[in-house]
Amino acid sequence: MDGGGGKLxxxxxxxxxxxxxxxxAPPARAQNPPAVAPKILLAFDASESMEADDGAGTPxxxxxxxxxxxxxxxxxxxTQVGLRVFGGTRPSRPIGPACRDSxxxxxxxxxxxxxxxxxxxxxxxxxxxxxxYALERAAEDLGTEGSRTIILVSDGKAxxxxxxxxxxxxxxxxxxxxxxxxxxxxxxxDEAERxxxxxxxxxxxxxxxxxxxxxxxxELRLLSTRALRRYVAKxxxxxxxxxxxxxxxxxxxxxxxxxxxxxxxxYAVDLRRGETLKASASFIPPTREVADRxxxxxxxxxxxxxxxxxxxxxxxSASGRxxxxxxxxxxxxxxxxxxxxxxxxxxxxxxxxxxxxxxxxKLQDTGAKDLYDVTxxxxxxxxxxxxVLGRRGGDPAPSNDxxxxxxxxxxxxxxxxxxxxxxxxxxxAALGFVGGAALxxxxxx
Numbered sequence: 001m002d003g004g005g006g007k008l009x010x011x012x013x014x015x016x017x018x019x020x021x022x023x024x025a026p027p028a029r030a031q032n033p034p035a036v037a038p039k040i041l042l043a044f045d046a047s048e049s050m051e052a053d054d055g056a057g058t059p060x061x062x063x064x065x066x067x068x069x070x071x072x073x074x075x076x077x078x079t080q081v082g083l084r085v086f087g088g089t090r091p092s093r094p095i096g097p098a099c100r101d102s103x104x105x106x107x108x109x110x111x112x113x114x115x116x117x118x119x120x121x122x123x124x125x126x127x128x129x130x131x132x133y134a135l136e137r138a139a140e141d142l143g144t145e146g147s148r149t150i151i152l153v154s155d156g157k158a159x160x161x162x163x164x165x166x167x168x169x170x171x172x173x174x175x176x177x178x179x180x181x182x183x184x185x186x187x188x189x190d191e192a193e194r195x196x197x198x199x200x201x202x203x204x205x206x207x208x209x210x211x212x213x214x215x216x217x218x219e220l221r222l223l224s225t226r227a228l229r230r231y232v233a234k235x236x237x238x239x240x241x242x243x244x245x246x247x248x249x250x251x252x253x254x255x256x257x258x259x260x261x262x263x264x265x266x267y268a269v270d271l272r273r274g275e276t277l278k279a280s281a282s283f284i285p286p287t288r289e290v291a292d293r294x295x296x297x298x299x300x301x302x303x304x305x306x307x308x309x310x311x312x313x314x315x316x317s318a319s320g321r322x323x324x325x326x327x328x329x330x331x332x333x334x335x336x337x338x339x340x341x342x343x344x345x346x347x348x349x350x351x352x353x354x355x356x357x358x359x360x361x362k363l364q365d366t367g368a369k370d371l372y373d374v375t376x377x378x379x380x381x382x383x384x385x386x387x388v389l390g391r392r393g394g395d396p397a398p399s400n401d402x403x404x405x406x407x408x409x410x411x412x413x414x415x416x417x418x419x420x421x422x423x424x425x426x427x428x429a430a431l432g433f434v435g436g437a438a439l440x441x442x443x444x445x
Contacts, residue, residue: 038147038228039080039108041138042068042220045154045186046088050125052155054187056212060155061125063213064186067153067220068120072113074221079228082108082141083120086134087127092159098127099160102134108141131158131165131199135181139172142179149227151220152183152199153210157192165195169202180205182223186216235383240265240361244308247358251395252388258379259283261365261372269386270396272354273340276389277303281361282331284381300362301332306355313350334359338390356398359386 050061058066068083075081083106090101106119131154142148150172158165169181181203183196187210200207208223210216235254241247247266259265269277281301300319302310311317318332337344337351344351363380365371371380 037078037080037110038149039142040075040082040149040151040224040227041108041142042071042081042083042106043134043138043150043152044068044083044085044123045129045131045156046085046123046125046127047129047156047159048087048092048126049129049156050087054212054216056214058213059125060186061123063216064153065121065123066213067217069117070217071220071224072111072116072120075111075224076228077111079111080108081111081116082106083116084134084138084141085123086130088123088125090127092128095128095160099130100133101127101130102137104137104141129154129156129159131195132160132163132168135165135168135172135199139179147227148179149205149224150179150181150203151223151227152181152196153186153216153220154183154192154196155186155188157188157195166198166202169199173203179203180227182227183207184210184216184219184223186210187212235385240267242266244304244358244360249398250386252386252391255384255386257382257384259361259363259382260377260379261363261369263363265361265382267359267361267384267386268356269359269388270356270398271336271339271388272391272396274338274390275354276338277336277357278334278387278389279303279359280331280333280385282383283363284383285375299332299364300360301334302360303334303336304358304360305350306353306357309350310360311350316350332361354396359384 044064046061050064051059054060054063072081082104084102084104086102088101089103090098092098103123105123106116131152135150135152138150142150172181173179181199182205183200183203185193185196185207188196193207193209197207206223206226208219210219235256238248238250238255238257240257240259242264244266247268249268249270251269257265271277279301283299298319300317302318303316304310315335316337318334320332336357339351339354343349346352361382361384363371363382
């Protein structure tokens, strides 16, 4: 597909919601999903080692209880909070019962602070550290809907047979983009820290260190607040064009648009000789209930040349499944070759000529319209970051558009673009080819 490149894959172009939101009528069964309050399940270590001093004169078990009670006064009353402990009731042997020692001390529900404090201060330190078993039970406590977070606090590594806590955390995280596991190491050694970091990474969360009671309170508050945040798109509001002829002209910067599933967005960027176009786009679901990632079909992001070719080559075309992995949003990134430089200067090369290049972004639904139905027909926000490398001085004047493609130039049987899916979970550091243009997650505090 070098040389002139592949042609447009299809003639019919669907209109994006930002241009004409009434073009897609919702199915009769589509409804706005009910609001589900965020759910936080604290999973606290109550093993025998928690009787030790935290280094500041306070037993670790009491420091953990104080931190949990302090947290209650800082969470919104609508938050559903629960507390599960592991260890605490059985001796270390026999190992079978000890490795199934986990109790739901505070059932998940709306905050009743007085009752919750009594429950939190009721448990004692005893026995083993069955982290994997506790994580499995905690996931069951949280159910399958809404924003769900497990915050694990432990002063050591698991002391029970496989499966390992990392394996369990990875399995739990497959339950949806809104199930996360955060971890806090409370005065831990290097081996325990490695295990807790692995749990957080596998569970789509972060790991934090706490050395004493004060730092534990601070880290617990930080992670609980993070669980209540919503991703907020940042950038200049724009409306994309519905097709290649009416692509919205843009310059380097950050933009926010909106799309319905089964629609396309088109943008135009004018490039001069020696310049390289880089862009990334992130889909942001309008509700936190977009969790069943297995239902979502492929979407794509392409650079279209001035001759209206879409190249099925590495970097200039990307495809993937939105919301495929843990984290609230996922992104796609694309990059061109330097325009009209070196081998690209040949008349038949795909990036040979300066002029108007286009970005085509497609959000594709399944045949059953899962993306559409799960939000009741609400649009999905899109955060777009565009960078032009090698640019000196101001932006070029708009180029004269070549004639639009004729039906004969369209190649509907073009092979799919090279997979180049990049997951955003706290940022797009993995999006190496997008470099400085990669999107950074911004969270409302």
